[in-house]
Amino acid sequence: MANIQLTTSSISTRNLSPFKGFQPSAFQLPSIHHLRIDTLTQRSFSRLVVKAATVSALKYTSIKPLGDRVLVKIKEAEEKSEGGILLPTTAQTKPQGGEVVAVGGGKSVGNSKVEVSVKTGAQVVYSKYVGTEVEFNGSKHLILKEEDIIGILETDEVKDLKPLNDRVLIQVAQAEEKTSGGLFLTEATKDKPSIGTVIAVGPGPVDEEGNKTPLAIAAGNTVLYSKYAGNDFKGKDGFEYITLRASDIIAILS
Numbered sequence: 001m002a003n004i005q006l007t008t009s010s011i012s013t014r015n016l017s018p019f020k021g022f023q024p025s026a027f028q029l030p031s032i033h034h035l036r037i038d039t040l041t042q043r044s045f046s047r048l049v050v051k052a053a054t055v056s057a058l059k060y061t062s063i064k065p066l067g068d069r070v071l072v073k074i075k076e077a078e079e080k081s082e083g084g085i086l087l088p089t090t091a092q093t094k095p096q097g098g099e100v101v102a103v104g105g106g107k108s109v110g111n112s113k114v115e116v117s118v119k120t121g122a123q124v125v126y127s128k129y130v131g132t133e134v135e136f137n138g139s140k141h142l143i144l145k146e147e148d149i150i151g152i153l154e155t156d157e158v159k160d161l162k163p164l165n166d167r168v169l170i171q172v173a174q175a176e177e178k179t180s181g182g183l184f185l186t187e188a189t190k191d192k193p194s195i196g197t198v199i200a201v202g203p204g205p206v207d208e209e210g211n212k213t214p215l216a217i218a219a220g221n222t223v224l225y226s227k228y229a230g231n232d233f234k235g236k237d238g239f240e241y242i243t244l245r246a247s248d249i250i251a252i253l254s
Helices: none
Strands: 069-074 097-103 107-109 112-114 123-126 132-136 139-145 149-152 167-172 195-201 222-225 231-234 240-245 249-253
Touching: 069 123, 097 139, 149 167, 167 222
Parallel strands: none
Antiparallel strands: 069 097, 069 139, 097 123, 107 112, 123 149, 132 139, 167 195, 167 240, 195 222, 222 249, 231 240
16 A cells, blocks of 8 residues: 655645635644554454445335224324314324225134124224324325224214124213302303213124124113213314223213
């Protein structure tokens, strides 16, 4: 390898043409004696690896869920309020529903094979913060288990929801607006009610033989349920609804 020597005598500014707006000035470099680069060898760069790579996005033509998983095309969030006002991204409601576009082959329970109960094309509502979100065919999709699907909703009315498995749809009892002494309560002081009327029930969970076990709760029952359980919804009729598992219901009131 060739030697390179650099000394202060080999650097000069006398022959440099001045740039416009700048004046040359004398400067000195510290004394550099025989800076040698012949000692650099291949071993010095043993940890330095340079590779050229091309990044390309992979294109998939189909997604097939496995087991009891379901592929749902997420419903886009509303960008406008009912009054036509544009909503900022932070104010847009995260969608909790979408259309089923593919289903898995089902799961094994004991010696039986249980198929997925929802079909492609169904409009479903699912629990928050479940599944795996993927980008597919230019739209956002969600791969989730069937048990994470709350129910089928074919209309815009929450009261028309058809619960799946062991889930129950309840119309929440309205909170008291007055105290026993007749004082009006503000929204902040109203207790969250944990009593409601059952509107619809699911077909029940699957037993070891693959059969549905009917729930002990029926539509029309007034029930007491655990606070902060399930998923809350606001219906267009002005009532509040909640969907929860039958195990979250504490008692039937009469």
